[in-house]
């Protein structure tokens with residue numbers, strides 16, 4: 001591992017608090033009544049109910065969404081037998097992935113026990129705690145006995161990730177790679193290095209998919225697993241022992257179509273790969289160092305299709321693509337186990353997902369070349385938000401159809417929607433925006449470049465390669481604060497700085513500002529003074545001049561002042577004459593876009609129309625269909641005051657301007673969300689589903705509702721997104737967190753890319 005990454009990884013684990021997970025209560029505990037309910041005496045009622053009916057544990061406790069990630073530390077990644085304590089960071093890591101990708105809670109359980117029989121007893125005794133068991137990094141051959149016994153003894157899903165998780169991803173990758181090289185699974189020859197947990201399970205699944213057992217040869221530490229070998233054999237290896245004279249990995253690689261490496265780093269040479277058949281498929285999956293690095297393969301075989309277990313090369317074949325989603329599907333139907341049908345459903349869904357047309361958001365995120373099914377894109381990327389919504393329902397359906405579901409899902413469409421809502425809540429849907437930003441780095445100017453929140457965000461922006469920061473601020477102050485905050489970036493080389501006290505471009509900046517403002521009462525002297533003292537003006541001018549591609553400001557100062565500066569310098573979009581602010585709330589119930597939270601105090605009906613159309617376009621930009629509610633205290637004509645009339649008129653105008661837009665009003669907020677309530681009061685509404693774009697009658701209503709929901713509802717907030725500017729510019733508020741700054745930077749960068757491609761299209 002490179003020193004820089006190693007250092008960053010240690011820092012990541014160490015601070016701000018040790019480790020990667022913590023436990024958070026899901027119920028309020030603020031009053032003595034809460035205490036009486038959560039603990040004695042109230043808790044006894046829950047216990048008594050479970051004692052009468054054990055199935056009630058699923059309703060009374062967190063068990064049904066709780067998975068035990070269990071190891072004894074005997075085969076940790078490719079690091080080998082490093083013991084249960086050293087395995088803990090890996091298990092915490094699996095816990096984080098379960099939670100982030102699939103909202104599954106995890107206790108990581110590291111057990112100091114090597115005897116498989118005792119290990120089985122210990123894990124089986126944990127049954128009352130968990131809804132599922134994910135066995136991890138337990139070495140072969142013991143892992144086979146442990147998994148088989150636990151499957152038998154426990155009435156919950158037990159899944160050895162290194163066996164079946166890996167096998168599922170390998171099967172999907174091989175299926176797709178074979179399609180690309182136009183070879184038949186029934187004909188191809190495979191050489192494997194590694195006859196352990198991952199190796200045996202991968203081969204079993206490939207055989208199930210049609211690979212001939214006689215076309216497979218395996219090697220391990222002792223060399224080729226041949227018929228008659230006695231040294232280091234076990235019954236599982238014996239199933240793949242072949243009648244061959246070959247004794248080394250180099251020999252068995254000659255002429256084969258596929259190499260499957262699930263053993264140890266660096267054990268394969270370029271020479272060995274050179275001897276493989278034409279268009280070889282090389283799966284070098286040992287972690288963290290693959291059996292051979294991709295550049296070494298390409299040096300000798302440019303025609304090869306390559307996959308590794310790592311995230312820094314194309315085609316990451318890693319069980320993270322499987323375990324969160326297969327458990328999500330299994331837990332959601334109360335499956336008693338994870339059977340072959342569920343595993344095969346996962347293989348097919350994964351293989352198909354790569355070939356499926358992608359959503360506009362994902363397309364923008366990964367770029368044409370990466371997203372197009374081909375040698376560089378064999379299987380989905382771990383952050384692909386479609387994984388959860390495609391794999392979990394496929395697994396759930398297979399569980400129902402194969403008869404292992406104790407709580408079958410009746411409405412799969414509603415289930416899919418629930419999963420989508422989770423993605424929004426976690427901010428995973430922001431991830432594609434990050435990846436799009438990375439594809440073509442844009443320069444984003446930060447007006448308040450000396451502020452701590454900005455400097456901390458800049459560190460993440462640089463680490464994640466989201467944008468090239470342009471900081472408006474005094475270089476000495478920036479350098480001092482970077483040092484004081486313990487940040488790692490070098491202000492002299494990693495960012496660009498515009499010094500408001502002295503910059504060689506000062507003359508060009510103030511003359512541009514003067515030319516824009518001379519008929520708004522700004523004299524040359526005033527222009528100079530404003531450009532010297534208003535960092536948001538400098539940021540806007542740098543975007544106008546093309547020194548930056550977008551800007552972020554607003555951490556300090558009044559929102560409305562910044563709006564005016566941006567209007568003066570950058571201007572509004574072609575054809576439009578209004579700007580507005582759209583804020584996003586990711587809540588337990590769903591994702592809601594709220595406007596106008598910042599700009600127009602009391603917009604007219606005509607302005608409401610413009611705001612709604614701009615906001616609807618932005619919602620589409622996030623890959624969602626806008627469902628618009630025009631909000632009011634009035635419910636479909638129940639009041640007749642000016643504000644109610646305004647929203648009614650806005651509806652009429654909107655229906656003329658955008659007849660296809662799903663919009664209705666005027667209606668109260670609860671009716672916008674609660675479809676049943678709406679149906680009772682106004683059965684003929686044009687809006688059939690819960691609204692996701694809430695257009696408020698006044699800024700006051702929008703601002704108050706948004707902030708209240710954000711704080712009380714503990715919602716994830718994105719924004720405010722400034723709509724209607726001629727170039728990307730976003731004004732944050734003093735409450736913005738580091739994450740919000742990074743999110744908005746990524747968004748501004750992607751908007752700059754879109755603007756550039758629109759411009760290029762126009763120029764053509």
Ligand SMILES: NC(=O)C1=CN([C@@H]2O[C@H](COP(=O)(O)OP(=O)(O)OC[C@H]3O[C@@H](n4cnc5c(N)ncnc54)[C@H](OP(=O)(O)O)[C@@H]3O)[C@@H](O)[C@H]2O)C=CC1
Pocket residue numbers: 074075076077078079137138139140161162163166193194195196197198199219220221222232261262263264265267285286287288308309317318319320
């Ligand atoms: N990308 C992914 O998703 C995954 C990758 N892996 C990786 O696969 C590897 C094996 O994991 P797992 O199956 O769980 O571990 P096991 O300990 O169960 O099996 C390891 C196998 O690799 C063989 N092996 C180890 N070192 C060498 C060597 N130097 N030369 C030849 N063979 C060797 C062992 O041989 P012997 O039998 O003689 O001891 C054994 O057959 C690890 O690197 C792990 O990180 C695992 C799971 C998922």
Ligand SMILES: CC(=O)C(=O)O
Pocket residue numbers: 076077078137161162286287309318319320
């Ligand atoms: C990815 C994984 O589970 C491993 O390498 O062991």
Ligand SMILES: [Mg+2]
Pocket residue numbers: 077136137161162
């Ligand atoms: Mg593992």
